[in-house]
Amino acid sequence: MTALLAAEAVVVRFGTHRAVDNVDLVLRDGEALGLVGESGSGKTTMLRLFLRLVDATEGRVLFAGKDITHARDADLRALRRQVQVVFQNPHAALDPRMSVFAAVAEPLRLLGGRSRAALRDQVAALLTDVGLGTEFMARYPHELSGGQKQRVCIARALAPQPRVLLLDEPTSALDVSVQAQIIELLAALRARHGLAYLFVSHNLAVVRLLCERAAVMQNGRIVEQGAAAQVLAEPRHPYTRALLDSVLRVPAT
């Protein structure tokens, strides 16, 4: 597996605060990498860095071996076709005035070159892919449950046929019974499309389920990384151990 996304000695500074402090991180083609840590640890900043929504103060960001640290215009558009994102709060990530069809069709429309009928077929296929029927096309966000909205967000992210999904706490705003549905969907989609996931989460159990590798962030640094099974079962770093110890188990039966 080759490196798809890579950060090399990256520093992101906001004023005097080093949100990301000399981080090396590699996401390989087709793998799922979990990035865990508490709020303020820098995990979301890492995700935004790979989207180029924040700029590295120092260091380099690479996509498929190409330096994208300062990519602009056409290069940036090409990057974002390959690297898509799903945000935490599906209630805020959809425009209340856009129908499901309009929301999922928008990225396709921006890519251009599709007839109206082709656009419709493609949106229908995307909705089916995320477990929503075509009857959802005419609906608006307020008519959808949280889980359905997150499915629409995932369909929209899949529209340009990306190689990477950046997932920022995609199940944290959802109830557990719905969270489980989205976990199943994300696992199935990765198997079906050979996607790579960068999965940012504070939920260690979800990371353990979905990811092969895990990296732990604290105060802008990666303090431990490795196979998810190893990092989340036999952690070496005291901070990872503290995180794991703080997870409240449903009392054993």
Add this chain to the structure above:
Amino acid sequence: MSLLTIRDYRLAFDGYEGTTQVLNGIDLSVDEGEAVGIVGETGCGKSVLARSLLRLNPEPPARIVSGSIHFAGDDVLQMQGAALRRLRGSGIGMVFQDPATYLNPVFTIGRQLEDVLRAHGHRRGIADRSVALLESVQLRDAAALLRRYPHELSGGMRQRVLIAQALAGNPRLLVADEPTTALDVTVQRQVLALIADLVTRLRLTLLLISHDLGVIGALCRRVVVMYAGTIIEDAPIAELLAAPRHPYTRGLLAAVPDLDRPDRLPRGIPGSIPSLRYPPSGCRFHPRCPLVMPLCRSEPPPLAGDRASDPAGDPDGNDADAPSRPSHRVACHAA
């Protein structure tokens, strides 16, 4: 001795588009000294129920349809004015989910504690009392903290301040509505430890509302499961986990990912939470239920119980201190 007794409590919200039945016949008793958890998903009515105990749901739009709520023998639904103000804070203290929004950003911590103490009738020694309150929630440098503003405090510290406010009136019952949901896991653990300590030290009765059975398991021995405005199961937590009787409870448990069992994929419950404006007929869970029978579609199942953990054939014949009410209740035709 029952401190809180709720009988057939029904609450509706009237809106322009019609009436929403938010709580649909709640029956619940909490004994003095008990720690009871209420678990359920978004919109099940657990927060509305918590707020009902202090009559914090604005009426209108909220409308009490029927039922009664008694706290320490007093009828909460009949209270007005001074009696209601005494109930709030002195009878029942409440801690809310998001500590950032329940503190006023433009006043110091000291001023906001003073407001609460004055509301409870204190006029002298307020500074000393404030310091003592902050120390009781294990905040260091309490005197200096009084001059700080909320934005200068971390989320965990802010939640401690809110707990201090909730305790300022020496309540007998502490209601905590998702007190740690907005906090990081390591901080969550500390705040839960603090609540556990306060409950023991001040001999509080605790009602803990959470969507997370792990949080409830950390503090409570009894758990009540709500779904779509009704209580569907009520049991000792160990028993609920070992032998859940309601299909929704079973679904909920199967949906929680378990860090220690990564081979077990969590299973979601098909469908989604029903609209409370147009709730399903009969049992409100029936459209999602794997065990649905014709009866479920027409007849709402009563919350009925037996003494599951109190075997009738106890060899010692020792039922002198058996609980006066069923220890495991479930609302399901199939259970």
